[in-house]
Amino acid sequence: PLAIWWIRRDLRLHANAALNAALRDGFAPLPLFILDPHLLHNRFTAPQRGGFLSASLHDLAAALEARGAYLLVRRGDPLAVLRQVLAESGATRIYAEEDYTPYARRRDARVARDLPLVHVLGLTVHHPDSVRKPDGTPYTVFTPFSRAWKALPLPSADAGLSIPTPWPPVPRLPGDPLPEMPPPPAFPAGEAAAQARLQEFLAAAVYDYAVARNRLDLDGTSRLSPYLRFGLLSARQVVQAARNALTQAAHPAARRGVETFINELIWREFYHSILYHFPQVVKTAFRPAYRDLPWRTAPEDLRAWQEGRTGYPIVDACMRQLQHEGWMHNRGRMIVASFLVKDLLINWQEGERWFMQHLVDGDIAANNGGWQWAAGTGTDAAPYFRIFNPVLQSRQFDPEGHFIRRWVPELAALPTEYLHAPWQMPLEVQRRFGVRIGHDYPAPLVDHALARARALAVFRRVSG
Ligand code: FAD
Numbered sequence: 001p002l003a004i005w006w007i008r009r010d011l012r013l014h015a016n017a018a019l020n021a022a023l024r025d026g027f028a029p030l031p032l033f034i035l036d037p038h039l040l041h042n043r044f045t046a047p048q049r050g051g052f053l054s055a056s057l058h059d060l061a062a063a064l065e066a067r068g069a070y071l072l073v074r075r076g077d078p079l080a081v082l083r084q085v086l087a088e089s090g091a092t093r094i095y096a097e098e099d100y101t102p103y104a105r106r107r108d109a110r111v112a113r114d115l116p117l118v119h120v121l122g123l124t125v126h127h128p129d130s131v132r133k134p135d136g137t138p139y140t141v142f143t144p145f146s147r148a149w150k151a152l153p154l155p156s157a158d159a160g161l162s163i164p165t166p167w168p169p170v171p172r173l174p175g176d177p178l179p180e181m182p183p184p185p186a187f188p189a190g191e192a193a194a195q196a197r198l199q200e201f202l203a204a205a206v207y208d209y210a211v212a213r214n215r216l217d218l219d220g221t222s223r224l225s226p227y228l229r230f231g232l233l234s235a236r237q238v239v240q241a242a243r244n245a246l247t248q249a250a251h252p253a254a255r256r257g258v259e260t261f262i263n264e265l266i267w268r269e270f271y272h273s274i275l276y277h278f279p280q281v282v283k284t285a286f287r288p289a290y291r292d293l294p295w296r297t298a299p300e301d302l303r304a305w306q307e308g309r310t311g312y313p314i315v316d317a318c319m320r321q322l323q324h325e326g327w328m329h330n331r332g333r334m335i336v337a338s339f340l341v342k343d344l345l346i347n348w349q350e351g352e353r354w355f356m357q358h359l360v361d362g363d364i365a366a367n368n369g370g371w372q373w374a375a376g377t378g379t380d381a382a383p384y385f386r387i388f389n390p391v392l393q394s395r396q397f398d399p400e401g402h403f404i405r406r407w408v409p410e411l412a413a414l415p416t417e418y419l420h421a422p423w424q425m426p427l428e429v430q431r432r433f434g435v436r437i438g439h440d441y442p443a444p445l446v447d448h449a450l451a452r453a454r455a456l457a458v459f460r461r462v463s464g
């Protein structure tokens with residue numbers, strides 16, 4: 001018998017729970033990817049993410065061809081496409097990895113009403129329904145969530161079966177062409193690239209991760225986020241590989257590195273769980289008290305933030321990195337988010353959208369969670385009075401200024417002592433280094449001390 005393997009954000013052959021389930025149930029899997037117009041064009045669409053998806057699909061198609069199969073691509077409304085492909089192929093079941101975004105759930109519910117859709121767990125290690133408080137309600141605070149998460153055994157659902165070569169015979173149906181979009185330069189697409197990145201990270205950097213992960217000037221994090229976003233790696237497999245690395249870690253500091261890395265993977269699970277249980281977060285603040293903050297409407301300031309022209313070098317470096325690479329360091333994301341929301345008093349949803357329109361790893365759950373955390377409107381939020389000081393953050397996490405010099409070349413020649421707050425340079429120093437503030441590099445958009453006081457007043461009013 002034949003089944004459709006409906007590929008969505010699980011662009012891999014290895015450790016693929018949906019593919020494995022179809023094989024285990026005795027089906028020949030017909031791999032199908034649907035180009036859903038709603039997902040290709042919406043307010044969050046990002047060219048770089050589209051390029052990464054497109055290159056990953058080409059890679060997957062090639063891997064299937066090498067096994068005597070192929071990737072069927074169809075453009076259109078998923079329900080209509082699936083109905084059509086079932087009819088044309090004679091398949092009797094559809095296997096898909098469950099996704100938790102509000103759109104995915106509406107789409108799948110519509111499909112499941114009419115067609116034989118089987119959901120398989122794979123996007124997260126544990127299903128959001130299986131990590132709950134003893135009274136059955138969902139967690140809204142990270143630490144107890146992570147404790148409950150760690151207490152569960154690792155599911156083995158996507159392990160096991162090897163990928164069939166040759167592939168069981170499936171009918172060749174006519175398809176639409178794959179999209180051709182330039183891939184982002186910083187992230188080679190494809191399953192092999194993802195595996196290589198994981199192995200490289202676990203061979204060395206993970207052992208320093210607890211310390212190095214906060215430094216903007218070091219390559220101390222895994223950069224696995226785009227691969228996890230599109231399922232070029234299985235989350236379960238990454239956790240399993242990290243646990244194996246734990247057994248290799250002799251030194252307590254090395255153990256702490258691996259444990260901290262696993263903890264970040266649990267943050268990913270946590271935000272998927274929040275989105276699953278509280279889908280309203282995509283529209284509004286998690287905390288009702290923060291739904292009507294008196295945000296500023298300041299399109300010029302917003303544009304300066306987006307384009308990396310705020311006059312705060314650390315903010316500008318991060319925002320320019322985002323535009324170029326489609327990626328930003330986690331410390332940078334926290335700094336620029338705090339700056340937009342607290343220093344500029346601009347609605348966090350503007351930042352959420354800009355990030356989604358540029359991040360290769362842009363993920364509704366993690367991005368929304370990160371923004372609501374930074375804004376202090378979310379579940380496990382930083383208290384509103386904790387406002388990042390961009391200059392102190394810059395000194396601490398880019399001490400020599402290597403990161404700033406790379407992304408803000410007009411400041412590259414400045415001595416480190418002036419790099420983090422260049423407006424403090426005396427005129428004669430500006431002249432000596434050929435950087436006139438307000439001319440060659442912008443004067444700061446706001447005074448941080450004043451902006452901080454303004455934000456505190458606004459947030460204090462709604463917090464009661
Ligand atoms: P590592 O430090 O190596 O972490 C390993 C993996 O753990 C990451 O690849 C990611 O899958 C997961 N992870 C790490 N930190 C977090 C976190 N705080 N929340 C959820 N998952 C996490 N992450 C996204 O994947 N997509 C987003 O759209 C996104 N938007 C963010 C927006 C803001 C405002 C903030 C503060 C954070 C956001 N993050 C997002 C989380 C985090 O910044 C990135 O996952 C991380 O920087 C990716 O780099 P890495 O793979 O080197 O991370």
